Amino acid sequence: MIVKAMTSHYRRHPLQLLALALMIVVATMLWTGVSVLTGQARESLAVSEEAVAAREAVVRVDGQPVSVTDFVTLRRAGICVAPWLETARGNPARRVIGIDPLAMACFDAPPAGGNAGELAGEPFVDISEVAGDSDRSESPGQLSLLISPGTGALPEAYQRKDFRLGPATGELADSFLLNLDALSLLVLFITGLLVRSVYHLGLAQRRSSFALLERFGVTKAQIQRLLAVELTLLTLICVVPGVWFGQALANRLGQGFGLALDSLFDLSLYAGDDTPVPWQAAIVMMALVLGVCLVDRLLPQRPAHEGKSSWLAIAPGWVCVSMAAAGLTMVIWASSLVWVFAGTALVFAGVGGLMPGVLARCAEAMARRQTQSPRSPLARWRYRELAVMFRNLALPVVALQFAMATVLAVQALVTTFEETFEQWLAQRLSAELYVEVPEGASAETGAGALAKLDGLGDWHRVRRGKAELLENTGAGDALTTDLMALSPVTPLVTDWALLASVDEPWAALSAGGVMVNEQLARRQGLALGQRLRIEVGGEIREVLVVAIYADYGRPSAELLVHGEWLPEDFTPSFQSFSINPGERSVEDIARRLKSDWQLADLVIRDNASIQALASQVFQQTFLLTRAISVLTLVLASLSLLVMGWVFFSTRSWYFQLLSVWGVPPGAVRRQLRGLALLLTSGVTLVALPLGLWLTWTLVSRINPLAFGWSLPMAVYPGFWLELTLLMAAIGLVIAWLIGRSLAGQASLRPGASLTGGGER
């Protein structure tokens, strides 16, 4: 009987139960999906990094490309080598790698793709398939002979060379995933606030029923226990489909993500379909829902603060201001990630505590300003009602503000990331063709050959090596950095977007200046115009910093100088040419270089296909983040809709009074629409600065601390408008629902709970 009485509320308001259930399902789905995806993506990237790192290949000392004959020679000499024949197929180009799983059996740790007779699947195919393609296509695949680590001495005609199985983009992806983690936690926090809001709103409506039960002898403790059981059951029932949907979402998104990873990193990395059921995510969600809804039961009873049990309502303003100020200070000045995260949490807590009160006061101020207006009574009523709502809806308002701020930050982060990455990749691969100077070949000869080719587009020579950055005082320890030298300076590089530069930076570089990458500038506190002492090729030189450039792909510090600045004794570890063919064909260029270098074969890489492949991975990552962003928004919108509707319903008696006072039904509906729009746009307004600040924190504080480089800060007002319109639409839907509800009610009386202390 008690149970029946307890549940009578939801029988009368099935939609409210449905809404609460729906929120738990969506929240669980969101959290599960995000947990699974980020967990797997992180694991995948870790595996890929491991797979692409620390490999070596065997090359011929005479600079000729290796062939099957070399493979046989080496194997017959007892050297464990395996062929790796790489080419691109399809449109857009997709990396295809031919391997020999049988040959890989001698590796203790096979490079990737298969072992002992088994293939891991795309992009790995049996080498005979690629070799067959090579015969037919114009650009044959490139054969490399990977060598097992720890192999002893090679025959005289061969030597080792570093070999990467795929482009190293892990650093950029790591940064992205770290930010995703931070956002996931924020999403969890927001979810907690939203669920708590909706649940407590329902409880407020049921107070009269509980009071009645108490009169019949049911104790408070019994009611509390039954409520706990009711919520536990509801959560259990809702978490299960939530987990299932979340996993399905993760698998669906993961497949695309996995495909791109496979293509780029050469491993079947993303086992979306094989993911075990993420029960941890379910447990976290159970704990969260039960925790946020029932925490009051565990705390000692406070003196009556009806409906104001949260810190949001009871923390004094100065505490909130102090928290926000302390948080801001920590975020700005902290030198470790932990403190930045803690500071961010403090800012959110402070803003959350302050905002409902600030909004309510603003609404009251607006109400006071309406006294002169001819329509003042209604406008005043509207603003006062709004003030009441902001106060009573403190928790959902704050949750909504956080959710919107998160959505804004995610959108800005993703868009910035995407643009930056594309731009950076385009910069680094600005030339159409790329030629690595083969072992034993002279780069000078190559440069001479290119200079003599009429009609050739822009090209430059890249030399890489190491330099020592000496302390300015000349005393302290030297810092070893990477050194990149470019010459000549052509439009291939002058379009680079530099983070900071003197006037005419490329001319300054040609005149003997140095550019430093962002990592180096941040770590060493280098600034434009600073004089550096650098030891290169045994010579110590003083140079001026003329620009700081973005270098997202890797953590290493790097100096960029003009090739002619290098001392004669400088020995590059690696040399290449970046070439735009201009009027010349690739075959022309290859023929000329092969002739001058006296090589039988030469590999000319097409940068466009590399760029396309690298972009694929990030497109999928961006898709993932967007999905999280959209789901967060869906959750926030849903909760706004539910809470707005429920709360407006609790105030319907007052809205009905408008009709009693003679306001025509159309005007009542207009007032309701105005009220709902004011509520949602108010929240949007306060969410914008918080979202901007969160974006700044992510790109300018968290990233530099974690990785040494920052992302540019960008704002996207178009998206703000979209978000505002969405919120307005939700407000209109709430107003429409309440309007319909009012039209259907002949007479409305406030319930016991609402007359007992509700603000009017």
Added chain:
Amino acid sequence: MSAARVVSVLLVMVLVLVTAMLSACSESPDNGGFAGLAASVENDSPHEFLQPGPGNRLSFPDDFGPHPQHRIEWWYLTANLETADGQPLGLQWTQFRQAIKPRPADDPPPPSDTWPLEAAWMAHAAVSYEGQHQFAERLARGDVGHAGARAEPFQVWLDDWLLSEPAVGEPWRLQVQADGWGYDLRLGNTDDRVAHGNHGFSAKSFDGQGSMYFSLVNLDISGTVTLNGKTHQVQGKGWFDREWSSQLLKTGQQGWDWFALHLDDDHKLMAFRLRESEGDRDRDFLSASWIAPDGEVTTLGPDQIELVGQDWRDSENGEHGESGRVPGQFQLRIPDVGVDIQVTAPKGQYWNAGLYPYWESPVTVEGSHAGVGYMELTGYNK
């Protein structure tokens, strides 16, 4: 039949390849026998695999070389050696070829730079000494060049493992170098060939399928074996098998017990049993060759041989961690030639833990005859 044993490995390995790369399906592994040796592989080549039959004859020296139109074949050596201080040392080397596409022997191989996938090779090497059993496995694709076989001059190689006849009439040389151990042996007396079964056709079931099979049963072996950083001078007797077929096992056969024994009265005995699945063991197929000191071979059929496994040992087959119960001793009776012997493996584990684990151990012989030899057991791992 010696060989059949391990060959499997190759077979299954290739089945995996075939499935993955050529989308060709094999029969269910349940019916495929040990390592899929009873399975057949779809063939999209214009040529057919040749299946040996009773009418086939051996041909030398060609049959020391590869048979590209047969699906499986192997070159197999076991040796019961002694170190300079008289300690027994068992040694095995096997190289398998598994064809994916049949190719007539006269057809040229595909060009190596197309990395063809028409055959796969696998080599095994093992040394058993003082209770230790060292094993290594090598794999290679055929027709590329780093694995192959040739009749004249005789060579079988995979990477730097090589069995060769340096010059006509000279002792063969076998060189194997694995991780931390290896051997370098000379094999003399390579001319005494013994054809098993019907002029070299060795039946493997009552249904009639089988393989071509001959052996060199009286090899004199000497050389060095390096183990644990120490090089031992060794010498002793060896047994070399050549066998080829296109379907070695019949469907349902699960594995085999195979023995090659050097008896003290200078007789040699090769015996094998192909085991049917449980419930059908009364159809196990047994065969033996009783080889007199003068090389005369008496072929013995299922009704003449009795083989009983004893001293069952619980064991784990190396890296794969699978467990199986293996008979450590067999009672072998062949009344027609007066044989009633116990064939016993020394204490220890003798799993060749490659892709398809099997048991390969030296044995001692007691009973009506004394002697030494080798025993291979397949299909016992779970």
